[in-house]
Amino acid sequence: MAALSLDAQRAELERLGGPIRSSPREAKGREEGALPELPDAIDGKVVLRLAPFPSGALHIGNARMLYVNDYYRRLHHGRLLLVFDDTVGSQEKRIAPELFDVIRHDLDIAGVPPDEVLYKSDRLPTVYRWARRVIDAGGAYVCTCPAETLQANRAKGTACPERSQPGGETADLWQKMLDGGFAPGEAVLRLRTDLADPDPAFRDRVLCRLSDLDHPRVGRRWRVWPMLEFSWAVDDIELGITHVLRGKDLVMEDRMEAFVWKLLGERGPPFLHWGLLRVAEAKISKSKGYQQVRSGEYDGWADPRLWSIDSLDRRGIEPEALRRFTLGFGLSLADIEVPAETLYAENRQLIDPTTPRRSAVIDAREVEVADYPPELARTELPNHPDRPELGRRSVPAGPRFLLAGSDLAAHPGGEIRLKDLVNIELPSPLPVSGPVPARFTSRENRKLPRVQWVGASGAVPVSLLDPDGTHRIGLGEAALAEATPRQVFQFERIGFVRVETDQVPGVSPLRVCFGHP
RNA sequence: GCUCCCGUAGUCUAGUCCGGUCAAGGAUUCGGGGCCUUCGACCCCGUAACGCGGGUUCGAAUCCCGCCGGGAGCACCA
Numbered sequence: 001m002a003a004l005s006l007d008a009q010r011a012e013l014e015r016l017g018g019p020i021r022s023s024p025r026e027a028k029g030r031e032e033g034a035l036p037e038l039p040d041a042i043d044g045k046v047v048l049r050l051a052p053f054p055s056g057a058l059h060i061g062n063a064r065m066l067y068v069n070d071y072y073r074r075l076h077h078g079r080l081l082l083v084f085d086d087t088v089g090s091q092e093k094r095i096a097p098e099l100f101d102v103i104r105h106d107l108d109i110a111g112v113p114p115d116e117v118l119y120k121s122d123r124l125p126t127v128y129r130w131a132r133r134v135i136d137a138g139g140a141y142v143c144t145c146p147a148e149t150l151q152a153n154r155a156k157g158t159a160c161p162e163r164s165q166p167g168g169e170t171a172d173l174w175q176k177m178l179d180g181g182f183a184p185g186e187a188v189l190r191l192r193t194d195l196a197d198p199d200p201a202f203r204d205r206v207l208c209r210l211s212d213l214d215h216p217r218v219g220r221r222w223r224v225w226p227m228l229e230f231s232w233a234v235d236d237i238e239l240g241i242t243h244v245l246r247g248k249d250l251v252m253e254d255r256m257e258a259f260v261w262k263l264l265g266e267r268g269p270p271f272l273h274w275g276l277l278r279v280a281e282a283k284i285s286k287s288k289g290y291q292q293v294r295s296g297e298y299d300g301w302a303d304p305r306l307w308s309i310d311s312l313d314r315r316g317i318e319p320e321a322l323r324r325f326t327l328g329f330g331l332s333l334a335d336i337e338v339p340a341e342t343l344y345a346e347n348r349q350l351i352d353p354t355t356p357r358r359s360a361v362i363d364a365r366e367v368e369v370a371d372y373p374p375e376l377a378r379t380e381l382p383n384h385p386d387r388p389e390l391g392r393r394s395v396p397a398g399p400r401f402l403l404a405g406s407d408l409a410a411h412p413g414g415e416i417r418l419k420d421l422v423n424i425e426l427p428s429p430l431p432v433s434g435p436v437p438a439r440f441t442s443r444e445n446r447k448l449p450r451v452q453w454v455g456a457s458g459a460v461p462v463s464l465l466d467p468d469g470t471h472r473i474g475l476g477e478a479a480l481a482e483a484t485p486r487q488v489f490q491f492e493r494i495g496f497v498r499v500e501t502d503q504v505p506g507v508s509p510l511r512v513c514f515g516h517p
Numbered sequence: 518g519c520u521c522c523c524g525u526a527g528u529c530u531a532g533u534c535c536g537g538u539c540a541a542g543g544a545u546u547c548g549g550g551g552c553c554u555u556c557g558a559c560c561c562c563g564u565a566a567c568g569c570g571g572g573u574u575c576g577a578a579u580c581c582c583g584c585c586g587g588g589a590g591c592a593c594c595a
Contacts, residue, residue: 031571036564051595052595053594055594055595071576085595087594087595088594089595090592090593090594091584093594093595104590143593147592147593150593151592151593155591172531185552185593187593188593190593196518197520198520199519199520199521199590199591200519200520201519201520201591201592201593202520202591206592206593208593209593212595225593227592227593227594227595228595241553247524247589248521248522248588248589248590249589249590249592249595250595251521251522251589251590252520252521252590252591253595257523267589273522273579275522275523275588275589276588276589278527292569307522320584326542328529328531328545329529329530330531332529332530333522333531334522334523334524334586334587334588335522335523335589336528336529336530336588337528337529338528338545339528339529339546340531341528341545341546342528342529342545342546345544345546346544346545347543348557348558349558352558353558355531355557357555357557359555362560383553384558385553385555385557386553386558386559387556404554417554419554419555420554421554427563445554450554450555452555475549490555490557491555492556492557493555493557494555494556494558495556495557496557517556517557
C-alpha cells in the first residue's frame, strides 16, 4: 500500500516532467533552493553521462552523481548515458566482471534509468583515431622512459629525450605501440603541455599506455588503452555530451580535456562540479568492499555495511529519500560530511504515514500474569496510531506475554503498563530463569512506564539485521507470520524495518533488516 | 611541498556573480513544553552562524587585499 501510493506520486511527478518534489513541505521549503539551470542548456537537447568504473557496487557516496545528473536530465528533458569507464584499470584497480550488471541494477533501484548504455572498452578505435589527430597536430610524443624516470623528470620540469621527437617518428612509434612492438611499461603516448606548468601533475600527462590485463569484456583484444581523461576528451565530443557534471576530484581532468580540444580546434562542453560528500557512518572503500563481498565476509552487495544503493533499499530507504537527501546539498563545492540521520529524516517523512506498526521485543523473556482478565485473551490494535484508515488487527494477548529483557530489567518490583493493554506488577527480584511471574493490577490508563509486549501465543521469532552487520533476535506478534518479502514495518519503540527480499512467508525466523529509528 | 577548491549556527544549505529588501531564510540535530497509550509522528517555543584583520563605500555575508583554517588533486588508477 505504501509503495503503491508513493509510486503513484512519483509517476504523477514524472509525468509533469519537473524536478521530483512531492510533499507539500518540500514544495514550500526547497523549491526556491532548486539547483541552478545548466549553462546554455537547450530544452530537449541536453546530453549527460554517468561514468562509473565497474569495480564495486554504487554506494551512498555515488548517489550525488546519480541524482544530480538525473535532476538535470529531467529538468531539461535531456538524455542520460551510462558509459562504463572500463578502460582496463590496473593491477590494484581491477574491473570485476559481474559489476556491469550490478551497477545497472543499482541504477534501476535508484530510479535513474539510463537512456543508453555504452562501454569505453568498445570505443578503442575512436580513441586511436583521436590519438592520431593529436600526434598529427604535433601535440604528443611517444615516451619510452621507465615510469620512475618519467615522473622524476616531470617533478623537476625537465624534458625526457623523446620530447623533441619529430612528428613522423612519433607516428611510427605510435604504430609500433599499436602493433605490439612494445611491452607494457615500455612506452606511453604523452601530451605535450608545458614543462613549466605550475601544476606538476599537468606536465606532459600520459594520454595512452600499454596494458595486457585481461579485460572482462574484450579480453586482450586491445593493448593500447587511454587514460580516463583522454578517453573523455574523445567521448565528450564524440558522444555529443552537452554538460559534464562530475565530482571536483576530477577537476584536473577538465584541464586535460580542454587542452586537447583547444589543440584540435574542438569545442567541448562546460564542466560543473560538486564537492565530496561523505556520510559520517559510512566509512567505505569500493575496492575493499569487493574483497569483503568476494570472501563472503559480507553478505553480498546488499550488505548494509557497504552502504550500497542495494543495501539502502534492503533497509527500506526509499530512492526518493536518497534523491532529496543528495539534491539538498545543491552543487556546493565544499567537501562535506553529513550524518546518516539527515537521510533517515527524509525517509521517515516519506514512509512514516503509511507504514504499519507491529510489536516485537528483543531478547524476549516470558512473563506469566496472574489474575489476568480472561476476556483480554485477544485484543485489537490499530495499524497506525494516526491513520485509522490503515485499519486494525487482532492479536493474541495474555495471560502469557513476552517482554523485552531490557524492559524487565529496568523495572523489577515495579508496576508497568503493557502498552495499549493493562497494568501489571513485576516481582522483585526477577527470577534468574524461567517465566517471570507477574500480577494483573488494573486496566486504567495511568502514567506508568510503558513497555512493548507480544502475546506468547503464536509469537514469531524475529531476526533483525543491523547496519553494522550484527543480528538482534527477538519475538514478534503473531500477525507477523503473514509478513511478505520487502514489506516495511515500524517495530514500535525499535524502528523501521524491512522484511528481507528472500524471506519465505511463514518460515521461521522472520528475517528483517533494520532501516533507522 | 606544489596546484586547485572551499570557509554562513552542532551538521548541511539559501543568500555572494548584479552591495541596501539579510538585525541572515530553510532542513536536520539539540533543549523545553504540548499531544497521541512508541524511544515514532504531529504542534508550539527556544539555543545557535556570516573564520580573522584591514580596505573601498552613506551602506559589505556580498567587492578588494592579507592572514588563518579545512578539503581535494599531484599514477603508465578511475
